[in-house]
Amino acid sequence: MPKSDQPKPKKQYHHGNLRQALIDAGLELIAEGHGAQIDLRKVARKVGVSHTAPYRHFADRNELMAAIAEEGLRNLADKVHRKIETVPDDFLSKLEAFAREYVEFAIAHPQLMREMFSGINTDYDAHPTLRQALLYLFEPLVSTLKQSQAADEIAKTEYVHLTLIIWSMIHGFSALVVENYVIRKSLQGxxxxxxxxxxxxxxxxHGLARKDTL
Amino acid sequence: MPKSDQPKPKKQYHHGNLRQALIDAGLELIAEGHGAQIDLRKVARKVGVSHTAPYRHFADRNELMAAIAEEGLRNLADKVHRKIETVPDDFLSKLEAFAREYVEFAIAHPQLMREMFSGINTDYDAHPTLRQALLYLFEPLVSTLKQSQAADEIAKTEYVHLTLIIWSMIHGFSALVVENYVIRKSLQGxxxxxxxxxxxxxxxxHGLARKDTL
DNA sequence: TATAATAAGTTTGCGCTGTAAACATATCGT
DNA sequence: ACGATATGTTTACAGCGCAAACTTATTATA
Structure with missing residues (x-):
């Protein structure tokens, strides 16, 4: 994903559009295993600009990292969307697809995952696009959840709470895998x-499949 | 917890025992809200030693952070143990106590929690004491789990797997709370x-309460 | 079309960090 | 008593985030 000339963001200045290039470079550095120790200067170097150029697009390091995290979140959401459309239209199938894609993404991009959920950045009141990305991620899950509730298949608890329960389990497992707290003994692989x-x-x-409220 | 003169660790050198003092100072700095941005020099300054003194006790910054994380884990485990002994001896009660204490700890010490599970440090093959701390944390849960399995109350799936499922849920929720991905809308507080x-x-x-294997 | 205003990128500089190396000193085993 | 060793200090260096002043390209306007 090099410098794109899409209709939306900036015009054609010196670089093209540096903002996106920096985000992409950041994602690449993370993917290359440079860990969460990404620094502004490395990213700038990778793009080929001076080490203070990023400050014309991000207030500080945190803002760049937040943008990278947000892009990562959208990548995860895309992956989930793509998969979840191909599975049968029942709650269990969708749920399993969601979980599987989430965990698979975490294993494929552990450093990114860590960065995405390493706090401080999460001022998602301030950054509405981050909130948008989250809603996008959960949209297919929420949709099948509501459907399933209407069919009396699962508990009538507020869907926001149910979503949070599901997210907790999947995210928790992903986190423990990413942080190497799991496996080591088990079959590995x-x-x-x-x-x-x-x-x-x-x-x-089975925990949610009840006709009453939890 | 100042410099203790317990029987175990080191003798009475220049400082007393610096290693523990550094760990304590680190915990205090984290508690004071200095975030995960703790640096070796601040810790050394807080203890009153030169900024390279820590290198006589820790190979690098990571090792200090790992030791701090490990101490935090033991604190959490202590808290869980203390509480879980006071509740009725049934699986649901113990489970709820475990979860409540875990989440409460996460909310009380968000920065520490983040540090404890922020990876890299987690070479718990290399550091056997970390593994020990983990086993200690889960001991009361595992114990009631086995009891409950024997009583045909919950699924006969391998207890290690059941523990991981439970941990995933509780830890996931804690993580999402710590990273501010939850609340904001809900009743707060x-x-x-x-x-x-x-x-x-x-x-x-209800998800685990089955007489067969999952 | 010329030119002022502004956006984008660069250079320089500062204080901070992690850590390596050389040095100093207290403690312990012999 | 004394050398070895464990512990702590001083000095030094490269790399980082970021602020300020400067340069260059783009855009708006006359």
Whole structure:
């Protein structure tokens, strides 16, 4: 994803549009394993601009990291959307697809995942686009959730709360995998992970599948 | 917790025992809100030693942070143990107590929590004491879990996997609270949190309460 | 079309950090 | 008593975030 000349953001200045280039470079550095120790100067160097150029587009390091995290969130959401459309239209299938994609993304991009949920940045009252990205991520899950509630399949608890419960489980497992608190002993490899994701999903499903309110 | 002269660690050198003093100072700095941005020099300054003194006790910054994280984990485990002994001896009660204490700790020490689970440090193959602390944290939960399995109350799935499922849910919710991804809209305050913890626990309990294997 | 205003990028500089190396001193084993 | 070793200090250096002053390209306006 090099400098794109899409209709939206900036015009054609010196660089093209540096803002996006910096975000992309940041994502690449993270992907290359440079860890959460990304610094403004490395990113600038990678793009080929001076080390203070980013300050024309981001107030400080935190704002760049927030933008990177937000882009990562959108990438995750895209991945989820793509997959979830291909599975049968029942709650369990959608839930399992959501969980599987989420965890898969976390394993594929551990450093990015860490950055995405490493706080401080999460001023998502200030940054409305971040809120938007979150809503986008959960949209397919919420939709099947409501459908399932209408069909008396799962508890009538507020869907926001149900979403949070599901997110907690999936995100928690992802976090523990990313932070290496899991495996080490078990079968290792993807097989054990897949099995665990299945267990988490089953627990969620049977825990939520009630006709009353929790 | 100033410099202690317990029987275990080091003798009475120049400082007393600096290692523990550095860990304590680090915990205090984190508690004072200095965030995850703790640096070696501040910690050394706080203790009153030169800024390279820590290198006689920790190979690098990461090792100090790992030690701080480990101490934090033990504090959490202590808190859980203290509480869980006071509740009725049934699975649901113990589970709820575990969850409540875990989340409460996360809310009380968000920065520490972040540091404890911010990766890289988690070489808990290399550091056996960290593994020990983890086992200590989960010991009361595992114990009631096995008891409950024996009584045909919950699924006969491997207890390690069940523990991981429970941990995922509780830790995930804690993480989302710490990173400010939750609340903002809801009732705020501790009431909404308590309610959510209850929902998580209920979901876990009903999701796991089956006589077969998941 | 010329030119002032402004947006985008650069250079320079400062204080801070992590950490390596050389040095100093207290403690302990012999 | 004394050398070895553990502990702490001083000095030094490169890299970082960021502020300020400067340069250059773009845009708006006359």
């Amino acid at each position: 993807t097989e054990a992970i897949d099995n665990m994701v299945h267990l988490c999903v089953q627990t969620l499903y | 501790t009431e909404a949190i308590d309610n959510m913890v209850h929902l998580c626990v209920q979901t876990l309990y």
